[in-house]
Every structure is written in C-alpha cells, then in structure tokens.
Amino acid sequence: MKAAVVHGINDIRIQEVARPDPGPGEVVVRVRASGICATDVKMLLGQGLPKNLPTILGHEVAGEIFAVGTGVDGLFPGQRVAVYPIAVCGECFFCRRGRHNLCEKEFGLAHGVDGGFAEFVRIPRQIVNIQGVCELSPAISFEQAALAEPLSCCLAAARTGGVKAGDTVAVIGAGPMGLFHLKVARWAGARVIMADVLDERLDTARRMGADHCVNTRREDFVEQVRRYTGGRGADLVIAALGIPAVMEQCLPAVRKGGIFNIFGGPPAGQLLTIDPRWLHYGEITVTGTFASTPADFRRALELITAGEIEVRDMISHRFNLDNMLDAVEQVRKQRMIKGVVLID
Incomplete structure (x- = not known):
C-alpha cells in the first residue's frame, strides 16, 4: 500500500x-x-x-x-x-x-x-x-x-468551560481549531469574540458567525474584550494557540469568576507568570483541555450528521x-x- x-x-x-x-x-x-x-x-x-x-x-x-x-x-x-x-x-x-x-x-x-x-x-x-x-x-x-476528531476536542473545551446561551467566549487564534471553537460556542448560544493577527483569518471568522473580531496587531485584545462586555471581560477565554507569552498578555480578558482555557499545546519549558492576588480575589479558573473523550467524539459525529454544526x-x-x-x-x-x- x-x-x-x-x-x-x-x-x-x-x-x-x-x-x-x-x-x-x-x-x-x-x-x-x-x-x-x-x-x-x-x-x-x-x-x-x-x-x-x-x-x-x-x-x-x-x-x-x-x-x-x-x-x-x-x-x-x-x-x-x-x-x-x-x-x-x-x-x-x-x-x-x-x-x-x-x-x-x-x-x-x-x-x-x-x-x-x-x-x-x-x-x-x-x-x-x-x-x-x-x-x-x-x-x-x-x-x-x-x-469529528478536531470538533470533539473543542466540544470538550466547551464542556470544561460550561459554555451556555448568553455567555461571551473570546478565542485567541482564528486558525482551524479557533474556528472550530467558534462553531461550538455559536452552537451553544454564546457570543464569540475572535482574535488573530491575520485579516484573512478574521474575515473567515466573520463569515462563520463571529460577533466581534480583533486584529491584535492593531488593537489591544483585553481592551476590546472589556469594551464589548461592558467592562466585565469574557466568561470564557480560550487560547487556541500554544504561545505562553500571548496567553499571559490575554489573561486579563477573562471576567471575575470566569475561566481561562489553555487549549493550544505550548512548547516544553516555557512558563506563565500569574498574579496570585488576581486569581484569589477574582476567583479566576485557569485550566486546560487536551484532546477529547470517546463520548465527545461520538457527540461530534452526531452534531455533524444532524447538521447542527456545519x-x-x-x-x-x-x-x-x-x-x-x-x-x-x-x-x-x-x-x-x-x-x-x-x-x-
């Protein structure tokens, strides 16, 4: 063969x-x-x-x-x-x-x-x-x-983040996995902010239903998320790229009581610096999701087959x-x- x-x-x-x-x-x-x-x-x-x-x-x-x-x-x-x-x-x-x-x-x-x-x-x-x-x-x-496999990974992240209708989800990175996150969040009824440095990727995100797009070469991501959410920040921020320095810059985009999800796999040996007072007084959850479970995979197939997620x-x-x-x-x-x- x-x-x-x-x-x-x-x-x-x-x-x-x-x-x-x-x-x-x-x-x-x-x-x-x-x-x-x-x-x-x-x-x-x-x-x-x-x-x-x-x-x-x-x-x-x-x-x-x-x-x-x-x-x-x-x-x-x-x-x-x-x-x-x-x-x-x-x-x-x-x-x-x-x-x-x-x-x-x-x-x-x-x-x-x-x-x-x-x-x-x-x-x-x-x-x-x-x-x-x-x-x-x-x-x-x-x-x-x-x-179904990449979609299932994003379903797992949404499940971990408890995404529901009316939430605001901010996704850092409008590559393929970022766009799958967009589709899952929209399916769940959330509003979605997409961020990237490439206008063509953000144009694709708009066509797929993004509510707001931020080119981080020209605009401050945290400022834009806060402005869009009335100063609070996003309920869930998903780092769909594995660059710790970018993750660190974007941490303040999550609201008090919100969740920051490290989804993109970062290189070994690179660290994040996080203010523990911000975590403590803001009751912030920093988490990660890796791959998916068999149940997530079967759910992804069901959603594709039913036409609920294109x-x-x-x-x-x-x-x-x-x-x-x-x-x-x-x-x-x-x-x-x-x-x-x-x-x-």
Whole structure:
C-alpha cells in the first residue's frame, strides 16, 4: 500500500509499505479521508517527533472497514466508520472516571502506532474495545467524518468551560481549531469574540458567525474584550494557540469568576507568570483541555450528521497522498483553513 512515511525532521516520503493485517480484537480500515492537523506539521518541524521512526502520521481518520480480527463483534467489512484516535486501557484511575484522554497508558494513531496518512490503517483493540470505531450514517461524507476528531476536542473545551446561551467566549487564534471553537460556542448560544493577527483569518471568522473580531496587531485584545462586555471581560477565554507569552498578555480578558482555557499545546519549558492576588480575589479558573473523550467524539459525529454544526466550510484544500508534501507546506505557511487527504 502507499503511505506518507515520516523518517525525521522535515523528512516525509511517499512510499510503498506492507498492508497491515488485523490481530485479535483489531480492525483494519481502508482510509477514505484523513484530516491534516497542525500537530502533524509541528512534528515534521521537530517539535515533538514520535518516539518510533519511521512512522505514519494522521489521526483524523474516516473510511471503510477492510478486515476484522478474531473476537470483534458488531463491526464488519464494508462498514463506513470514523475512528477515535486514542487507545486507552479502560481500567486506570482516569479511565474509570470517564477521562479517557488522560489514560495512564494511552497511545494512539500517529502516537505509538501508525496513523491514517495511508491507504490502510490498523486500529488497536484498545480503541475497538471502547467503541472508538463508530459507524457512519449515510447522511455524512467521509471528509465530514474526518473532522469529528478536531470538533470533539473543542466540544470538550466547551464542556470544561460550561459554555451556555448568553455567555461571551473570546478565542485567541482564528486558525482551524479557533474556528472550530467558534462553531461550538455559536452552537451553544454564546457570543464569540475572535482574535488573530491575520485579516484573512478574521474575515473567515466573520463569515462563520463571529460577533466581534480583533486584529491584535492593531488593537489591544483585553481592551476590546472589556469594551464589548461592558467592562466585565469574557466568561470564557480560550487560547487556541500554544504561545505562553500571548496567553499571559490575554489573561486579563477573562471576567471575575470566569475561566481561562489553555487549549493550544505550548512548547516544553516555557512558563506563565500569574498574579496570585488576581486569581484569589477574582476567583479566576485557569485550566486546560487536551484532546477529547470517546463520548465527545461520538457527540461530534452526531452534531455533524444532524447538521447542527456545519464543518464542510472548514475544508479549504483537498489533497491525495501523492501531493502530501504540498499539504504540509500549505499548513506551515498558514495558507489554508483545513486540509483533508482523500484516498480513492
């Protein structure tokens, strides 16, 4: 089979590899669509390469079941599915509390095992066991289903932040994940302030329903959020980018009793400086959300299928495996909203 194989920093090659066979409890999925995440590109640029090289990246996967291992019930060849990418033990302290994304033994697609930038991908039994291989309705396309994973991460952040109708949510960063946050917050009935340094991204955010946009090259984010909220600040501020210095500057945009969510993954070793008196007297909550749970993933699929959250307008570029290198370059240069690799 053909796959995009990563060998090292800035070293990704399209090459033939052996098609995987399912072991006991596993399934093999013929990939039809695989979303391109900024995390994949970060890895290629040397910001956290996978432990095992060479490897195949890609964790936003939808396709058809090709083969089923022994002991698998309810799944069969030809079934259209989307795949929750995190393999968890189901038994540790966190799994028993429904927080599977914090599993003490977690690994997953492109993170311990080969991912979905390939014609076929083997799904570990740990994912199968938690009903992480989800059947698709005929009403949803493969490329829509591939976006359930990033959408589920933003649903998890909204759940953590308790977003409800009438709230004001401020999102720092109008890249693809920031736009997914916009869609989730609007679905929940909140007003949304979007911030970025690129006018074209803010124009996209306006088209997707942002109530107010701030170009932080020209305007002060905190001042604009306070002005929009009558001086109080936002109920929830989401840092959809992983730059600690920017997070620190934006902390005062949250209101008293509000929540500041660190969503974008920051580099190791960089710190935030926070005034403890501000936390104490303002009763501020500073938190983070990482990935999503299987329940969040299934909810994302339900919302896409029902048309409650539109994701098709997120897809600005479509690629195949042969021009995967161009896809990586487009992400690196911030020239697209969201790319999907489509495999016939």
